[in-house]
Amino acid sequence: MSIYKEILAENLDKLLNLYDLDPSSPTLGYGDRLYWGWKVSDFPNATMQGGVHSLAAAVKLGLADNDPFYLKVIDNVIRALPVIQDGKGALQEAYPNEHSFCVSALVAFDVLSSIKYLDEKISVDAKRDYLEIVRPLINFITNNDEVHAIISNHLATGVAAITLWNRLTGESNQRYQELLNVIYEHQSDEGWYKEYESADPGYQTLCLYYLSSAYDDLQDEKLRESIRKSEAFLEYFIHPDGTIGGLYGSRNTEVYYPGGIVYFSKDSSTAALIAEEMKQGVDKGEHILPQHIDTGNYVPCLNSYAYAAMNESEMPNELQAKHRGIFEKDFDDAGIYIKSTDAYYCIVNYKKGGTLKVFDKSTGKIDLVDGGIFGKTKSGLSYSTQQHDSNLSFNDQEIQPSFYLIDQTAFTPTRMILLRILSATMFKSTRLGNAFKKLVVKKLMTGKNKIAGNANRKFEFLETKIVITEKIETPRNTVQIGHIGKFKAIHMASSGYYHHQDVDQPSTSKIVEFQEA
Secondary structure (H helix, E strand, C coil), rough: CCCCHHHHHHHHHHCCCCCCCCCCCCCCCCCCHHCCCCCCCCCCCHHHHHHHHHHHHHHCCCCCCCHHHHHHHHHHHCCCCCCCCCCCCCEECCCCCCCHHHHHHHHHHHHHHHHHHHCCCCCCHHHHHHHHHHHHHHHHHHHCCCCCCCEHHHHHHHHHHHHHHHHHCCCCHHHHHHHHHHHCCCCCCCCEECCCCEEEEHHHHHHHHHHHHHHHHHCCHHHHHHHHHHHHHHHHEECCCCEECCCCCCCCCCCCCCCCHHHHHHCHHHHHHHHHHHHHHHHHHCCCCCCHHHHHHHHHHHHHHHHHHHHHHCCCCCCHHHHHCCCEEEECCCCCCEECCEEEEEEEHHHHHCEEEEEECCCCCEEEEEEECCCECCCHHHHHHHCCCCCCHHHHHHHCCCCECCCCCCCCHHHHHHHHHHHHHHHHHHHHHHHHHHHHHHHHHHHEEEEEEEEEEEECCCCEEEEEEEEECCCEEEEEEECCCCCCCCCCCCCCCCCCCHHCCCCCCCEEEEEEC
């Protein structure tokens, strides 16, 4: 059995345990246990309804131990959707009346995928019912935009949902082309898809998962060329230990979604190389796997593994991984510089203040993860150089990043009450709800709260060592400043997972040396 099928099979019990299986329950088929089981949430997060994708794939692949039982669970989960939907036909993830474009598109795509997989196992009446249940979701993502940021993987989810809808219904909803055009418009010439402010290789694999499904429906050469550029970019971010991503990405993610890469590996040598290198990381247990992840990201991650299991094929890898070569590469639009010698593989994001990830080639393991310069003031405020600054360049391999306060806001009972009041009133308006999301994104992610002080950081890349010489103008009232390793300076729920690299990293770097100017 392939590794992707093994991971899907290992997760089926956990996936089934998300759902209310009690036939007497008014929440039959709901997937959010915090809502229907623990009863500590006042609304159901609809993301988990998308688990029907993996359940259907398990049936299709012969991994389900009782097909009628699985089909009944799938039926209950899909038929719960009309109750979970809001009055606009949308679904919620974070709070009531959120009208989430992303989750509406995600669940629509996953239900449609389950219909595709089970076409011969479900009745004509059931298929008709399921399509009518999905229709309000398709209508919502057709008539509404996600306006708080450019998040390419969300847009790609909408594309995948609508192209699969057209394929299954015979309709010709052209909304997918509008969404694709936004993705194309914001795709860098370097190949990366925009995630908030820049490139994020981890989430780019998720974006490719959804785009691969759209390509399967469309067979469109413009889309395929866009994906080829994406593959060529991602190739540089496959680490020697078979992992991907980190603080050098715009969203700090380190989760691999294999579906799209595996799909394209049948006709792309670059995708085949990435798939093989990443599969080795999965085999060795280096990855954050679905069973390791929290509920919020569990279903999309597992579905990508299920999709990989459905689409894997044998293609010999004829290329050499970039990390095995000797070179330097500057992606100046993303602000990412890569140096590969016989001794190390180093990735620096100089537009994020010089975040650093270095691998020791003699061991194939991580040597150092560094988030830049971190400090604290007497009043307890935290600040760092780790903020995206599009104006920074790497001329002479030197940067002058500023310091920015880190917003570490957490929910309090008062804030929760206020959010619920807004949810019950203003957020019934999609326009006002979108305005709120923009404010939240600016506060927790893209806003720049610059403070006095700065740093000059000079990078010297030798054959066996990296020397970073720093001159720091310390902000006033600072009580702590220096390097604390792996930390993140923005809110991002999809990052910050425990990773094997956390224990593999030596207490003292063998390769990187920090010096004061």
